[in-house]
Amino acid sequence: MCSLKINSLSYSNTMTLRKKTLLIVGISLMGLLGLLFTVSSTILLKGFTQLEYQAAQDNTRRLIDVLEDELGNLATEVEDYAEWDDTYQYMETQDDIFILSNLGQSTFDNLNLNSIALVNLNGQIVFGQGYDLITDQLRPFSQEHIENITKKLSSVYDLTKNKIRGFIQLNEGMLMIATNPVLTSKKQGPSRGVLIMGRYLDHHRLERLQKLIHLSIHLQSVKIPQLPLDFSKAYFNLLDTQQESVVQILDQERIAGYALIKDLYQQPQALLRVELPREIYYQGLTTIRYLNGFVLLLALLFAALILWLFERLVLARLATLSHEVRRIRATDHLSTVTVVGRDELAHLALTINEMISALRTSYLRVRQSEASLAEAQRIAHVGNWEWEITTNHVQWSDEVYRILGFKPQSCSPDYLLFLERVHPEDRKMVTQTFEESVKEGKTYSIEHRIVQKEGEERIVHTRGEVLHKEGYQTIYMIGTLQDITEIKQAQAETVRLLEENRFLIHRSMAIQEAERRDLTRELHDEFGQWITAIQADAETIVELARIEPTLARSEKIGISADAILTIATQMYDLVHSLIRQLRPSGLDELGLVESLREIITAWQKRYPEVQCRFTVSDDFRNMEENINITLYRIVQECLTNIAKYSKATVVTIRLQMDATEETLTLEVIDNGQGMHPVQHKRGLGLIGMRERVEALLGKMSLETAPGCGVKIAIKIPIAEEYQQKYKSWKK
Template identity: 35%
Template sequence: MQLRKKTLLIIGAALIGLIVVLYATASTILLHDFNNLEAQYVRQDVARALDALDDDLSNLDTSAQDYAEWDDTYSFVDTRNQEFVKSNFVNSTFVYLRLNLLVLLDSDGKTIFSKGFDLKSKTEIPIPASLQQHLTEALIESQTSSEEGYPAKTGVVTLPEATLLIASKPIVNSNAQGPPRGTLILARYLDNTEIGLLSELTHLSVDFRLPSLDFKVGATNYSGQGAKVLARSRQDLDNLKLKISNLKSVEILIEPLSDSVVAGYALIRDIRGKLALLLRVEVDRVISRQGQATLELFTFSILAVGLIFSAIALLLLENLVLARLADLSTSVSNIAANGDPDLRVQIMPGGDELASLADTINQMLEALGNSQVERKESEYRYRLIAENSTDMITRHDPKGVFIYVSPASHALLGYEPSELIGRLPNDYFHPDDLETVAKAHSKVLALPVTYTVSYRIRHKDGKYIWFETTSRTIRDPETGSVQEIIGVSRDISVRKQTEQELRESDRPAGPPFYL
């Protein structure tokens, strides 16, 4: 195969390989980072929804405390003075506090006053007897053995009739003293209206679902607006239910519902400590779509730039290398055909490698006599480079012991080479980086690869600086056993500090903006 064809195939294969590698790398890094960023923001949204629910309960608890720790309420439990009810538990109070239920119990648990209220019609409605009974039973179940009467509780309670946000407080005087004369219960339905208020407050798509059967697989009842998005396939739904069933109370589950929607889930316990609600927050996948668009634009840009540079490279190779190399090959073939040692190849202009090759062919016989001198000079030049390099060049035995250290060690670490030769590098590594360096050392010994690792190393003055070392092994060509390890190290402390400053500058200064 002609050299031109080989060059074309090599450049084409390199271009394709470059695009594939860059796409795979960018896809792995960019999409992974974008997905992590998306998950982070969704977790923050779920936390905001939980905080909004906690604020709702906190306000309800404050209202219950205001009425329960009041001399008028304390007196009413004994006197049953209806003027107290008429002046304090009017409809406007329920509207202002957004209450659906108010119950006063005496110390024996008997109801002395109760009132239900419909916030939509702003009218009083009767409280179902079953709801009041179940609510009382829930409070009793939440009571611990050390508590007397009905305990002070604030939280969520799921009853057969409805799901409620409740706050219960013992009735005492205004100084919060005296034996409790009963219990005050305030409640608000966690219905569509309340959920809508939470969504409006947080600017999120918030939904609460009612898992059953203690969150066993397949037990969750999914319904509502997001059901069509959620149920993409039976397998996806089963997998999601399995993840939810294994979800802990303090965890937040992030699960993409489709290419355009991602959801965050969190479990909520009721006042009895039992799992009661599944909070779901749906968020538009703006970040994920932006990551995909960025990846596609990056790929097309690399392809376009690669094609342009490949065409330029082929043109330059033809004019500067291939055509001249063909002329040189013809001249060498003519000399070989004639067999005349006095013939010489034509001197090529340009002063580059090809011109140097032509001159080397002409001077090959003369150069043989001086090869030994040139070899020594070459060795001297390489040693001169090593001795004067700003990077620290080291040689190690297979156990890692220094057997050669370039003079750059003094500028980088403050140690003279003689202070390091014969010592183990582990004596100078930061304790937190020993495991990382050990893994890198094992990998270099196990595989014939060049490996780069970053770590902290102790300067002679006692401070730790960041080092980056690129290592590879020298192996026996017959047995393949490791004879030496060559390392090239440099100080990257400034780079590490710059990266840290960039990360801090990129950190968002306030709450994110959501569409």
């Protein structure tokens, strides 16, 4: 029976679910409220700030419109006086009655003018009068003052033809000015001069504008060396953005809009500042405070409702479920957890019961799996181990005990105990490998010997992996230990058999070549002599037939002798061909190089369409017979394959010796159609060549590709110790 184990909780030291819920709801509520307050304050305050900026821009625009209206009214007054028959007549007669009647002090007061001037076509002042609106006193205009004004105006406009209005900067201050050519009431000319009216934009005028728009207005010239900070910032902002107005916050109580005043030359001359109290901003702050208070109240009520519902619907039922689960532990009864209802808590109780049943089944399966794993490890001679470095806790499977020569679980596993079983000659290597793995945190895999308790020596394969924590410090190691003694013995036996098989193959090849050499000698020495004797006898018969001619006998003797001679010649040629195939006689008489030249020349005659090049870089007269016959057979086989398959036009054969490395190299290269390096047909020719080369402890390489020809390279060691091995094959 598998029992469900539940850790008991110390409620005095552990925070209960109710406290956790209260804490989570409180923190979540405060976080949401803080986020809501921040977002709402940011959005609403941003909206109120935008309204405040818009109000400042609107009032600045309103001031600009008032100034435009002022200029428009001034231009209208100038036009009314300039395009009038009385004025037109005055420019001719200069009658003082016109001045007294129309341009007296009352005109300055009614029109709020600071200056009036009539200038003729020669630039001379016909009439010029100034007026101080504060002291209500007239003051004369000097010719120099009028000329300064007309000079500024005439540098851009033709005063006798153009109507002008705008601002000009004089020493006395910013002057709002309007001019109009002097014409008749029917607007006919020619013009007799120009009428100029001006109004200073001074402190007195600004006060009147303040009363008109009910806002504080300041005028600041931009031609002074050091502008006030807010004017300077606004000035450069207006120049950079090319906007009509900009808005800046002066302090917590005031916000201001700025507009640039340009003269008739469109050059900046002064800044107008319109100040507003920050009523909209503070109204927004008040609104946000009320809104946040209302939201906080709703949130508290909502949180209280959630906690009350959670207590009744969840916490109380969880307490009941917890009590029943604790009772399971006390009674070891696995089917007593029940909750009335069909909600998630009821499903939780059902799931707990199903989990208990599944745990019991899983426990049995785990036990069976552990038994199967232990049996499999015993059969495969593979054990596993674990080592927790921080606590120095080591664990071995039963098979590890058996491999090391212990009874399973007969002693406490330990790293030093394992080292005691390692062969003394391998102990340093094992220790060094293990320490490097722990230090560098890398996997290791080694083979070494162990000595069991009875003294039996075994070969094992050890593999280990490391697990890390933050900071790459090794904290845990797992690994396997496998007894590979039988595998190593089988491998050694396989290698031995392969070596014996290769020796037998090489020995058989040497015997075959010796038999061919003996057969060639016998064919040449005995059978060749017999054929030569037959040929000599045939020639004697022919000769005798000629000396003692008898007609009938001579004919028969001649026919028989010719037949014997023909057959003997054919037999001789056949035997000679067989001798060359069995054993190239030139190897013993002429040596390797001349024999290769002979076979290459003969092949070239049979295939004249292929150009064959043969180069030699050294003297090869003192080579061992096995080396000579091997190289001869390889060249012979290569030429045969080239003739059959390559369709080459050029063949290159290079034979060279490297005295430093004491190796001999043979290369056979053609420019034929080539073949696939992997999917080519595995013929006996290539296999035979490779076997011959490996018999001499050499190496053979094949380089080819479709359409790129074939290159076969042979490298054979020719040092004295190798040549001694070659001689042993002849025994």
